[in-house]
Amino acid sequence: MSDQQIYRSLIDWLKQTWWGMPEADELMPLMMATYTPEEAYLLTGMPFSGxxxxxxxxxxxxxxVELRHQLDALAKKGIVFRSVTGDTVRYSLNDSYFVFLRSAFWAGRTDERSKAIxxxxxxxxxxxxxxxxxxxHLKGLRVLPIQETIEHTHQILPYEEVVKVLDSLDYFAVSTCPCRHRKNIDPDSPNCEYPIEVCLHFGRLGRYTVENGLGHKITRQEAHEILRQxxxxxxxxxxxxxxxxVDTICNCCRCCCMWFEAFYKLKHSMSLSPSNYLVRTNPxxxxxxxxxxxxxxxxxxxLEDFPGxxxxxxxxMVxxxxxxxxxxxxxxxxxxxNPDLxxxxxxxxxxxxxxxLVLECRQVIAEPPKDVREYGRLVAADFTAKPVQLREGNIKK
Ligand code: SF4
Ligand code: SF4
Ligand code: SF4
Structure with missing residues (x-):
């Protein structure tokens, strides 16, 4: 089998997940930059669950023994998920969304391979x-309002209260923001000046990042401090x-974040899913x-003119x-x-x-899915209801 055929087989295998891989000029070079032919061969057919x-x-x-050696190395690249429960280690193949938009950049590497990817x-x-x-209709991230800006704190729903969200979690890690890093190491993209060590992960995902050199462990208090900064x-x-x-809290900038770029450059109708609050102004x-x-x-x-x-x-008060x-x-x-935005x-x-300015509760509350499984079902239903119409090649930077 030629290298091209090996990569094509892996593309076909990755396409079986929730996330598509549309044909584009970059697809094959991206596969070749990310996986060696030997890795692509090994990973084709590897299950996506542990x-x-x-x-x-x-x-x-x-x-x-040889397989473990290879899979452990792939976990350190963010390509394979590795989880440890007691004495048992499980491995699964990470999907293309996870690798290309998240894990490939969490370690903040600046080597030639990372730059090419x-x-x-x-x-x-x-x-x-x-x-x-x-x-x-549901984005992967929902806006978590800055707690101090909410007018009536007794109204906050538990899943929108930063303190309660962090208190419900047991393991905290921080990684490099993949969107900003992806732009910063690409000479064709402008540099981002916002803080970059701010991608927070929790629980099983947090452990995965720390155990594989894709992030480092922090305390709950440090997570609060990162959010404050x-x-x-x-x-x-x-x-x-x-x-x-929840396994992630991102801290997004309008210039590099995939959600904001989707809104501004890809002309999607939304960026992140909104919180249940809206700003009220006081002229x-x-x-x-x-x-x-x-x-x-x-x-x-x-800003608009206002009489008087x-x-x-x-x-x-200062x-x-x-x-x-x-x-x-x-x-x-x-x-x-503009409340629509x-x-x-x-x-x-x-x-x-x-x-x-204060945040006040919207009139209609949108309850997020209960857990990641319900989220997955709802997103899959949207994908099935609306056939994918990709705008290949028509988006200019
Ligand atoms: S989604 Fe936002 S915070 Fe998360 S990685 Fe992208 S820019 Fe960083
Ligand atoms: S106007 Fe709305 S979207 Fe803009 S910063 Fe304020 S709360 Fe966020
Ligand atoms: S920051 Fe406050 S004072 Fe300044 S323009 Fe906005 S609402 Fe008015």
Whole structure:
């Protein structure tokens, strides 16, 4: 069998998962950059759910010691999932979404292989690879609002309360943000200046990243601190879009994040799934400084002229200083929200100097799926209901 045929067999095998691999000029070069021919041959037919070494050795007709050696090396590349329960180690093949958009970049490697993969993924993303997500009403991440910006904290639903979400988890790890790293190591993409060591993983996924050199272990307190720094920087928290046993909290920027790029460049109808909150503005207090406009990743907030606002003084309590300052509205403009675009992240409200912005509950609450299995069923139903119409080759950077 030629190398091309070996890679083609692996592509066909990977296509059997929930995530498609549309044909594009980058597909074959990407496969060749990611997997050696020997790895592609080994992985074709490997199950996507966990199997122990003996089962896999029998399936592949290989010596278990040699197979373990190879699978452990592939786990360190993010290509194979490895989980340990008691004395049992299980392996499964990671799907193409997991490898190309997540695990290949968690370690923050900058070697030539990683750079080649990054460049090809960045191109493939624009040429159909991500368009499948345009078909779903549920995105993989849901906005987790910045807690301090919610007006009535007694109304917070447990799956939207950062403290409760982190308290429900037992293992914490941090990795390099794959979207930003993928852009930063690709000479054809602009560099991102937002914090990068901010991709949080929990439970089984967190252990996988730490045990395989794809992340490092942190404490719950450190996870809180990372979220605080991300809120300061203006990043949007996005949590796994189900309620129980979430495994990821991302901190997304509008420039590199696959969800925001999907909205802005691929013209998908949504970025992340919105939270159950919406910003409420206060034109009587706003001083028109425009900070909220700069911080909103969705372009959901604008400044507009408001009668009587020009030169109006707002008296504002300064946090931690026990003092009141007077701020003047120099422009005569105030913030105005486009509710259709607001995803309820609170990034604008977090730094508003006059506290004119708060998050309030939406009228209709959207309950996320209970767990990852329900999420998978709902997404699969969307894929089945709407045939994939990929926009191959028509998206320009
Ligand atoms: S989805 Fe957002 S936070 Fe997650 S990896 Fe991409 S940019 Fe980073
Ligand atoms: S809402 Fe706050 S941040 Fe936005 S313009 Fe008004 S004062 Fe500035
Ligand atoms: S206006 Fe909405 S989407 Fe924009 S930063 Fe504020 S809460 Fe987030």
């Amino acid at each position: 199997r122990n070494l003996e089962e896999l050795a029998e399936m592949k007709q290989m010596d278990p 990054a460049r090809l993924v960045n191109q493939y993303y624009y040429h159909g690879f991500y368009d499948q997500y345009d078909l779903t 991300c809120a300061e920087a203006g990043l949007v928290h996005g949590v796994s879009n189900w309620q129980e046993e 009587e207090v706003c001083v028109g400084c425009g900070l909220c406009v700069k911080r909103c990743a969705m372009g959901a907030i604008q 606002a020009k030169n109006r003084i707002s008296r504002v 946090k931690n200083k026990n003092g009141v300052v007077e701020l003047k509205n120099k422009t005569g403009k105030v913030s105005v929200l 607001c995803i309820g992240c609170g990034v604008c409200a977090y730094k508003c100097p006059t506290e004119s």
